[in-house]
Amino acid sequence: MRLSTRSLAIHPTAVLWTVVGWAGFALLPWYGLEDNFFAFRWVFDGYPLDGDVAPALFLALQGQKLWLAPIGLALLVPLLLWGRPKTDPWFARILLLAGGLGLAWLLAQGFGIGLKGWRFGWLNEMFGPLGDRQFGMGYGALLVAAAFLFLFTFGLAARGVIGGDVFVVGSVGFVVATVALFVFLPIVQMLANALITQDGGYSLRAFLDKMFSEKLWTLGCLAGGPRCGVAWNSFFLAVMVGVISTLLGLAFALVATRTGFRYRRLLRALTVLPIITPAFVIGLAVILLFGLSGAFTQFFANILGIQPTRWVYGLPGLLIAQSLAFTPIAFLVLIGVVEGVSPSMEEASQTLRASRWQTFLTVTLPLMRPGLANAFLLGFIESMADFGNPLVLGGNFDVLSTEIFFAIVGAQNDPALAAILAIVLLVFTLAAFYAQRFWLGRRSYTTVSGKGDSGMHARLPTSLRYILYGVVGFWVLLTIVVYATIVYGSFVKLWGVDQSLTLAHYRQAFAVDWNQFGLHWAGSAWSSFWTTIVIALVSAPLTAAIGLLTAYLLVRQNFAGKGAFEFGTMLSFAIPGTVIGVSYVIAFNVPPIELTGTGIILVLSFIFRNMPVGVRAGVASMSQIDRSLDESSLTLGASSWQTFRRVVMPLLRPAIVAALVYSFVRAMTAISAVIFLVSGRYDMATSYIVGRVENNEYGIAIAYATVLIVVMLAVIGLMQLIVGSRRIGRRGNEGTAIARTNVGGPGGQTVVAGAG
Numbered sequence: 001m002r003l004s005t006r007s008l009a010i011h012p013t014a015v016l017w018t019v020v021g022w023a024g025f026a027l028l029p030w031y032g033l034e035d036n037f038f039a040f041r042w043v044f045d046g047y048p049l050d051g052d053v054a055p056a057l058f059l060a061l062q063g064q065k066l067w068l069a070p071i072g073l074a075l076l077v078p079l080l081l082w083g084r085p086k087t088d089p090w091f092a093r094i095l096l097l098a099g100g101l102g103l104a105w106l107l108a109q110g111f112g113i114g115l116k117g118w119r120f121g122w123l124n125e126m127f128g129p130l131g132d133r134q135f136g137m138g139y140g141a142l143l144v145a146a147a148f149l150f151l152f153t154f155g156l157a158a159r160g161v162i163g164g165d166v167f168v169v170g171s172v173g174f175v176v177a178t179v180a181l182f183v184f185l186p187i188v189q190m191l192a193n194a195l196i197t198q199d200g201g202y203s204l205r206a207f208l209d210k211m212f213s214e215k216l217w218t219l220g221c222l223a224g225g226p227r228c229g230v231a232w233n234s235f236f237l238a239v240m241v242g243v244i245s246t247l248l249g250l251a252f253a254l255v256a257t258r259t260g261f262r263y264r265r266l267l268r269a270l271t272v273l274p275i276i277t278p279a280f281v282i283g284l285a286v287i288l289l290f291g292l293s294g295a296f297t298q299f300f301a302n303i304l305g306i307q308p309t310r311w312v313y314g315l316p317g318l319l320i321a322q323s324l325a326f327t328p329i330a331f332l333v334l335i336g337v338v339e340g341v342s343p344s345m346e347e348a349s350q351t352l353r354a355s356r357w358q359t360f361l362t363v364t365l366p367l368m369r370p371g372l373a374n375a376f377l378l379g380f381i382e383s384m385a386d387f388g389n390p391l392v393l394g395g396n397f398d399v400l401s402t403e404i405f406f407a408i409v410g411a412q413n414d415p416a417l418a419a420i421l422a423i424v425l426l427v428f429t430l431a432a433f434y435a436q437r438f439w440l441g442r443r444s445y446t447t448v449s450g451k452g453d454s455g456m457h458a459r460l461p462t463s464l465r466y467i468l469y470g471v472v473g474f475w476v477l478l479t480i481v482v483y484a485t486i487v488y489g490s491f492v493k494l495w496g497v498d499q500s501l502t503l504a505h506y507r508q509a510f511a512v513d514w515n516q517f518g519l520h521w522a523g524s525a526w527s528s529f530w531t532t533i534v535i536a537l538v539s540a541p542l543t544a545a546i547g548l549l550t551a552y553l554l555v556r557q558n559f560a561g562k563g564a565f566e567f568g569t570m571l572s573f574a575i576p577g578t579v580i581g582v583s584y585v586i587a588f589n590v591p592p593i594e595l596t597g598t599g600i601i602l603v604l605s606f607i608f609r610n611m612p613v614g615v616r617a618g619v620a621s622m623s624q625i626d627r628s629l630d631e632s633s634l635t636l637g638a639s640s641w642q643t644f645r646r647v648v649m650p651l652l653r654p655a656i657v658a659a660l661v662y663s664f665v666r667a668m669t670a671i672s673a674v675i676f677l678v679s680g681r682y683d684m685a686t687s688y689i690v691g692r693v694e695n696n697e698y699g700i701a702i703a704y705a706t707v708l709i710v711v712m713l714a715v716i717g718l719m720q721l722i723v724g725s726r727r728i729g730r731r732g733n734e735g736t737a738i739a740r741t742n743v744g745g746p747g748g749q750t751v752v753a754g755a756g
Helices: 005-010 012-026 056-061 066-081 089-112 121-127 139-158 166-195 204-211 230-258 264-276 279-290 295-304 315-340 343-351 356-367 369-385 388-393 400-409 415-440 462-491 504-510 526-556 562-574 577-587 599-622 627-635 640-651 653-669 685-694 698-723
Strands: 492-494 498-501 512-515 518-521 740-742 750-752
Touching (some): 012 056, 056 066, 056 139, 066 089, 166 562, 166 577, 204 415, 230 315, 230 369, 230 415, 230 462, 264 315, 279 295, 279 315, 279 685, 279 698, 315 462, 356 462, 369 415, 388 400, 400 415, 415 562, 415 577, 462 504, 492 698, 685 698
Antiparallel strands (some): 492 498
């Protein structure tokens, strides 16, 4: 039988994913490997017949794991498409049948059969003892799952869903599937513990007693009492940090983009410093400066003749530390928004004789509302989920994140209480999320369009400019002092006891020797350092890509369930890292997905923990880009994928930088989730530093943190250089400029984004 080349041309997408599915089913090991897959040792370890490395097809042909055989039958279904045009009603039905049945069976056999046979008692009663078992899925199963998923989404597109756009439907399906698997599944399994009692049973009464306990909700501090409940402490702190970090981030963005400040490059580097430092290191520096024996506390106590106090422990210290840590997040989100405000609108306001203050308050600021709202939301959520600073500086000011940690690993060992506290935290976060949406409303904030925009930004009011200089100057001075303390502490032999300078801490952590085998990384920190660098470099671009793709779907596409889709993408950011770490251990410690102790689980936790930053930065920037640019590209014959890649992405460079920088830095400095996921083979820098702090080896801990800061600054500068900056054609001091975006239609047409 001769195959029709015309049929292949009709549905190349179906052919592609069918081939991918068969590659996973017939060529790659179905189950996970103990060794590194990319070392290819499995090829010489009994492949393809040995059960540990065999593909699913060979397992089924040998009479092993017969429950895998129906997967091969599902992969044969797309062959029924041969010779059918896309207009044939059965074209979409066959794709939906193949993808839907394949995914359903893959999930059913994966979750139904585990290490001890049937995973559920009712299956054992229905079919009897299985007499066999299966382990966690591997790369073969991953390819087959992807093939079924995209065959299904292709079928939905063939039925006209979301305008029949294959790229958009496939992207929505991909994001929904990954978020469901790596966000909802672990969190649901974790929160299922909320009803479990100490004896292993389930009790609604016990759940309600813990949920509405006085320790959580009392407002005694407002009535003269000693303290408020843990929930209110977290809420009040998060609101204050959200407001302060947003205002400071706006001040930095305005100084960097709307004034003639000469040292804006230095200013940008200083604003990034706090975000590239492990949180507990900033907390330690704050204690060394403002604690009972801190440098500033002792200095002012001697001058004023007062008794030093422990004022920094609790709310004041947390405000200082979290404001230092989270202001850069607001700055990274807002700088692209401030740059994107249309000068022509400000010029129109001044033409109507509005003052600089009136222009700033009635034109400039309102156009920044998406960025301000997103910056506040991120600051609020970060404060709610922060673990390192409250652990070091909290004192008697209890917050939800540390209470969750102690409920899991403390003496009380109460997973149900930890789950309940996580629910409370999630409620606060969702309330902030919907308050943000209400404040933004349905107004339009478009400022970047396909029309020429050659104006110059209006000058800021003189008094505002001086206020900004004062605020930024104070923050910069405080930042310099904090980091000078950190660097100095890394060279001190024993802080507070022996202030003599030494390189012993660096030698112990990062010594390098040369022996008969060549270069030898002799320092105790090298193993965790290289592991952290590799995992951060792998997770950062994946985080940015998924986040910006999700932002594109949220801003540019309309589809059923869009609200739930957006909620799902923000859910992981609302849950403390402590809960993320524990939930990943629970969900991925047994089949069908066994990842505990691997580097993959660290990468996945970073991707889906940090993805919302890319989403919010992309949403804020994309809200300013006129849809007419997309429509022009589509009109010229470009596909949605080409439009996204060649028109939208170049205009999202500030958001790309924000997502890359934040995700890389978070992977380098995260502690709350990492502490549960590291293993002997995959140790991370922050867990190593915490271990040194627990052993009172502060010099080594601070020396390691200093090295991390230098490395991250270098990588961030390289990311900025590679990605570049968004070019919008506007008149500047040196003349006119025209920014062009290559659409990539049939003839590679060019759209002028701005004219001088």
